[in-house]
Each structure stands twice: as C-alpha cells, then as structure tokens.
Amino acid sequence: MEQRHLGRTGLRVSRIGLGTLTWGRDTDEHDAADLLKAFWEAGGTLVDTADVYGGGDAEYLLGQLVERLVPRRDLVIATKAGSVPDPDRRFDGSRGHLLAALDESLERLGTDYVDIWQVHAFDPRTPLDETLQALDIAVSTGRVRYAGVSNFCGWQLAKAATWQLGAPGVRTRLASTQMEYSLLQRGVEREVLPAALDLGIGLLPSSPLGRGVLTGKYRNGTPADSRGASEALAPFVAPYLDEAASRIVDAVAIAADGLAATPLQVALAWVRDRPGVAAPIVGARNAQQLTAALSVEALSLPDEICRALDDVSAPVHRYPDQDWSTL
Numbered sequence: 001m002e003q004r005h006l007g008r009t010g011l012r013v014s015r016i017g018l019g020t021l022t023w024g025r026d027t028d029e030h031d032a033a034d035l036l037k038a039f040w041e042a043g044g045t046l047v048d049t050a051d052v053y054g055g056g057d058a059e060y061l062l063g064q065l066v067e068r069l070v071p072r073r074d075l076v077i078a079t080k081a082g083s084v085p086d087p088d089r090r091f092d093g094s095r096g097h098l099l100a101a102l103d104e105s106l107e108r109l110g111t112d113y114v115d116i117w118q119v120h121a122f123d124p125r126t127p128l129d130e131t132l133q134a135l136d137i138a139v140s141t142g143r144v145r146y147a148g149v150s151n152f153c154g155w156q157l158a159k160a161a162t163w164q165l166g167a168p169g170v171r172t173r174l175a176s177t178q179m180e181y182s183l184l185q186r187g188v189e190r191e192v193l194p195a196a197l198d199l200g201i202g203l204l205p206s207s208p209l210g211r212g213v214l215t216g217k218y219r220n221g222t223p224a225d226s227r228g229a230s231e232a233l234a235p236f237v238a239p240y241l242d243e244a245a246s247r248i249v250d251a252v253a254i255a256a257d258g259l260a261a262t263p264l265q266v267a268l269a270w271v272r273d274r275p276g277v278a279a280p281i282v283g284a285r286n287a288q289q290l291t292a293a294l295s296v297e298a299l300s301l302p303d304e305i306c307r308a309l310d311d312v313s314a315p316v317h318r319y320p321d322q323d324w325s326t327l
Contacts, residue, residue, distance in 0.1 A: 001043030001297055006278050008200025009175045011115070011146050013076050015272060016294060017046035017204065019283035024057025027285065032061050033069055034287040040070045042294045048178075048204070048281045050080035050120060051105050063110035078116035078204075079105050080150055080178075082123065082131075093123030093131035102138055117144040118178060121151040128156075132163060132171065139172040148176030148201070154191025161199040176202045176278065182271055183248050184210035184240045186315040193276050202278035205271050209282070209293075213240040214267035216253050251312040255305050268296045270309055 003012040018039045023032050036047070049058050059079060066072050081101035084092045092098075098119070106112060117138055119131055138144035149160060157177055164171045177196055179188045181203065188203070196203050209215055212227055218241060222228040228237040249263070256263045271280050284290035301309075 024054030
C-alpha cells in the first residue's frame with residue numbers, strides 16, 4: 001500500500017487507515033485479530049483508536065494483538081483523548097485530564113508511546129493554550145511522537161495550529177486533524193480543509209463511506225445486519241438516507257458500473273485522493289469487508305468521473321466562505 005507523509009511532517013502513514021470504533025463492543029478479539037492481520041499483510045500501517053471506544057476496550061484489544069500478531073514497529077498507532085461520559089461536560093480538554101488519559105491509554109495499549117495523539121474535540125471551557133500544553137508535554141516526555149486534533153472547526157484549527165507555530169522548537173506543531181469527510185459530507189471543504197492545507201496539517205477523514213451509505217447497501221431498504229438496522233447506530237446512519245443523499249449514491253453506483261468497480265471503491269478512491277487528505281479511516285466488521293475496502297489501492301478515478309461526482313455532491317458555498325468573490 002502506498003505511504004504518504006502526514007501533513008508537513010516526516011511521518012509516513014498508509015493511505016488507508018484501520019478504524020477500531022467497534023472493537024471491544026461489536027468486534028470481538030477473533031474478528032479484531034483477522035482485521036489487523038489482513039490490514040498489515042496488505043501494507044497498512046495506520047491504526048486509529050480512542051480512549052472512549054468500547055469504554056477503553058478497543059485500546060486494550062489492540063494492545064493484546066500488537067507484538068503477538070503484528071510487530072509494534074510496523075504500526076502507526078493513533079489514539080485520542082478528551083471525550084468524557086459526562087452529560088454535563090462532553091469534552092474535557094484540561095491539561096490534567098488529557099495527560100492522565102494518555103497514561104491510561106498507554107497502559108491499555110501495552111506500549112510506552114503512541115505515534116499520533118489527538119485531542120478528540122474542542123473544549124470551550126478550557127483555555128486552548130492549556131489544552132495544547134498537554135500535547136507539548138506529551139511529546140517532550142517521549143510518550144507521543146506526533147500530535148493532532150479532531151473535530152475542530154476551521155477557526156479552532158487555525159487558532160490552535162498558529163499558536164503552536166508561534167514558538168517553534170518549544171511547542172509541537174499539529175500534524176493531523178481528524179474530521180468526517182465523504183461524498184455525503186463535504187462540509188470540511190468550506191474552512192477546515194483550506195486551513196489544514198495552508199498550515200501543513202494532514203486530514204484523516206472519518207466515515208469516508210458516508211457511514212456505510214455510499215456502499216449502496218441501503219438503496220433498496222435497510223439490511224437486517226447493517227448499522228442502519230441497529231438500535232444503537234440507526235440514528236448515526238439516518239441523516240444520510242434522505243433524497244439528496246440518494247442522488248449522490250445513485251451517481252456513485254453509475255460511476256462504479258462504468259469502471260467495472262464497486263460503489264465502495266469509487267467512494268473511497270474519491271475521498272482518498274482529495275487534496276490535503278493523508279488517509280481515510282475505514283471501519284469494518286470483518287476481514288471480508290476490510291479486504292473489499294483495501295482493494296481500492298489499484299483504483300484511480302478518471303478526471304471526468306471525479307468532476308461528475310464533485311458536481312452531484314457539491315456543498316453550498318455562500319458568504320463568508322473562502323471564495324465568495326463572485327457574489
């Protein structure tokens with residue numbers, strides 16, 4: 001699998017990442033082992049997790065498999081901290097919480113460092129410089145190699161990245177930002193992606209298949225074994241089952257027919273090769289699904305197909321988005 005630099009850093013990651021959102025909850029140790037082995041054998045290196053996935057079980061499960069199944073040196077392990085199970089405070093970006101969470105993540109993962117550590121979301125109750133200082137401490141103590149953020153909007157990302165660049169050699173520059181990005185969700189193109197490109201930050205798209213909808217599995221209803229049929233995940237899928245999304249899914253299916261490919265391959269190739277994207281994060285229930293996703297490595301979309309998909313899925317740009325000179 002092709003390797004790419006993560007933003008303006010020397011770190012290289014596989015251009016498809018393996019997500020672990022369901023590990024320890026819907027994905028047991030056997031399936032997780034099959035997924036990790038298939039990913040590694042295909043040349044994949046980037047494995048994404050978080051301290052809240054499965055209540056910590058995703059990190060623990062990954063830690064049990066590393067070394068026993070895949071050499072630690074062959075993986076780029078990315079995890080996140082900052083989300084908390086508190087209805088009154090969903091995110092805690094305080095220095096104390098983040099550093100304590102990092103130590104707990106390292107213990108569950110069974111490693112003394114993570115390659116990429118990301119603040120899971122912006123915390124409006126904590127001064128941003130305090131949150132960012134946790135990243136500096138983590139890097140300077142060797143527990144983290146590279147730092148990033150997740151779910152920061154455009155101004156939040158630009159402010160955080162600029163603050164870090166204000167003291168080179170003292171503060172660690174942001175390497176990555178993780179955001180939802182797909183043909184069904186192109187909101188990051190308004191301000192987040194332009195900021196990331198300008199500041200040399202690599203984008204790690206989550207839900208690159210539109211929460212599974214872009215595979216075409218929902219075109220004729222909701223399969224019984226799908227996320228959309230799950231009580232826990234049905235609300236997660238529902239926003240992408242409307243008429244506008246259906247038109248985009250139909251266009252992806254038409255493109256796939258013309259290329260002798262699958263809708264999954266077309267949708268994933270589109271987001272993988274967007275400017276500024278380092279590696280879409282793909283979640284899969286089993287090795288068969290993952291193998292289907294990894295088969296996209298051989299596919300590059302023709303320019304005319306890309307333009308057609310761009311047109312049918314184009315987000316609305318109005319004042320004051322970055323290009324409103326024609327208004």
